[in-house]
Amino acid sequence: MARSATRYVCQACGAVSARWQGQCGDCGAWNTIQAEASAVVTPFAAKHSLAGGGRRIEMASLADEVALPERLSTGVxxxxxxxxxxxxxxxxxxxxxxxxxxxxxxxxxxxxxxxxxxxxxxxxxxxxxxxxxxxxxxxxxxxxxxxxxxxxxxxxxxxxxxxxxxxxxxxxxxxxxxxxxxxxxxxxxxxxxxxxxxxxxxxxxxxxxxxxxxxxxxxxxxxxxxxxxxxxxxxxxxxxxxxxxxxxxxxxxxxxxxxxxxxxxxxxxxxxxxxxxxxxxxxxxxxxxxxNPSSLFLTAREDGRSVSGAVVFPALEGTRPVLCEIQALVVKLPSGATPRRAVVGWDSARLSMLLAVLEARCGLGFGNHEVYLNVAGGFRVQDPAADLAVAAALVSALTDRPVPLDWVAFGEVALSGELRPAGLAGLRLKEAAKLGFAGAYVPKGTSGGGAMRIEALGSLGALVDRLTGAA
Missing domain, CATH: 3.40.50.300 (P-loop containing nucleotide triphosphate hydrolases)
Structure with missing residues (x-):
């Protein structure tokens, strides 16, 4: 038998509760719980009895041959x-x-x-x-x-x-x-x-x-x-x-x-x-x-001048490399003012980590500076290899020393300040070369690049030395 009952369901996450409440205990959303009618099966009817029989299912082997599914092109x-x-x-x-x-x-x-x-x-x-x-x-x-x-x-x-x-x-x-x-x-x-x-x-x-x-x-x-x-x-x-x-x-x-x-x-x-x-x-x-998505996310500079705080990063989305521009602005504040950190298109927590590494491992001071970071064109970057490009943009903006206009940068930064190689580096460099870039800042051990000039760096400190002219 089944009897009618009322249950309370959160419209945001689907959690079910026995009574109404203002806040969902699962997702924390407010005023999303609504009463819904349901059928509740009595306990004795809910128990399965093998005496009633059932249908025996056929089991197959995982090693059986299977044909690839045919696909229909959407025309897009x-x-x-x-x-x-x-x-x-x-x-x-x-x-x-x-x-x-x-x-x-x-x-x-x-x-x-x-x-x-x-x-x-x-x-x-x-x-x-x-x-x-x-x-x-x-x-x-x-x-x-x-x-x-x-x-x-x-x-x-x-x-x-x-x-x-x-x-x-x-x-x-x-x-x-x-x-x-x-x-x-x-x-x-x-x-x-x-x-x-x-x-x-x-x-x-x-x-x-x-x-x-x-x-x-x-x-x-x-x-x-x-x-x-x-x-x-x-x-x-x-x-x-x-x-x-x-x-x-x-x-x-x-x-x-x-x-x-x-x-x-x-x-x-x-x-x-x-x-x-x-x-x-x-x-x-x-x-x-x-x-060619890279044409959407690169800022055109008709005068050909390099701008401090701007670095091109060859992101990778699946098998498709997409070049985008990382832009940073660092503003010095009066003593005692609270600095602001604003990020558009990147992870704000990863920016905080990168700023801490630059301060602890490279001796750069961002404590009394406001930091603004933006990925041009509204593109959202989730690739961890963007660390080196972001760091280069931050150092360039802080020291007011531009990164060469025809250079790219990519690589993952560890908390120790070491640089780790990025996946599919050859594909990234090939796309950059195709669009006319002449050089790249990359971690040591990165191969490929063809005719491009490669600056293989072992640590974040080496990048700071290159950009500030200390090396």
Missing amino acids: GELDRALGGIGPEGGGGPNVKAGLVPGSVVLIGGDPGIGKSTLLLQAAGRMAAAGHKVAYVSGEEAADQVRLRARRLGLARADVALAAETSVRDILTTMAAGPPPALLVIDSIQTMHSDTLEGAPGTVSQVRASAQELIRYAKASGCALILVGHVTKDGQLAGPRVLEHMVDTVLYFEGERSHQYRVLRAVKNRFGGTDEIGVFAMGASGLEEVA
Whole structure:
């Protein structure tokens, strides 16, 4: 038997409690707990009895041969790159066919207005133009609004089946009435509603139940499913965390509205790696693919003069090197004033660590200076090899001695002040040489570079000596 009961669920993390409270005990969010009706199974019915029999499952060997999944290109190269692929030996790479796996489920999140719907509408239109059956279901906009966006994107004549609906039962009934589409886009999962449960759309139970029904359809029919997800003010996907566990791939669409570029980054991928990114630029006709992302993140200096506090860093995103400019500004304060540390595009905790190493190991004083650090173009750097470039920018800004305009720097800094080699150094140097850079500050043991001049450094102190002219 089952009896009706009321439980209290946090809408931010999905935690369940027996009573209402103002703050969630799991995630600490305030005023996110709501009452939801549920069915509670009585203890005696919950116990499994082997006497009732069951179905014996067939076990397979891990060593059995398995064919690589076929992939469908979305027609958007940068989206295919972010979705990744698996090569014959189990690894990814630039020459591996990438795209959507039939029957897979992709969850894409990002800030409002970042371009999620635009990107998916472009992908849907190009897949339809390639002869695939595509369905686009919007729960946030009317069908005419989607048509107007398609007209702006030049997709007015794309053969995409369009609907504005929020009922999961109606959507699945419509899909089951004919051959399954190659791609089904749901924009967004927070607007979907399942009539098997009580509660408003967007609640934890509704998001979980709606996603489960849609995922079951995708797995059974072989249809590739893309779900659009809302994000919280902290940038995390809204709704229950279990939603990210249920899907095969999770993509985040990143970028600042004040900048034209957008970065599509995979944080989970069951059919490929999570080290690839797709780079787009927002234009008048929608999102445009960027073949050379370094051109977006390097500051143009028409006069050719070096500027103190600016250093170019060859970051690595998966197999793609991206050159960006690290900018630092150091301002001396009057005695007794409290210095400020401001960081944009990098980890503030890592900046504090690097400042401490420069003071303790190199004898530089930042205690009475304000420090401002920025990654040009709004790019976010997560590569630990950025330590050396950041340190060079800080030393250059403090001493007002510019780093040569045609030099790059990369390497990881240890707490002892030693420099550790960075991964795939040859790929970084090759990209820098291709863009016309003549030299690089790198840790000892770094190979490659070709015709570039390489300054191999053993410690952070050696870098300080080079930049200040002491060596």
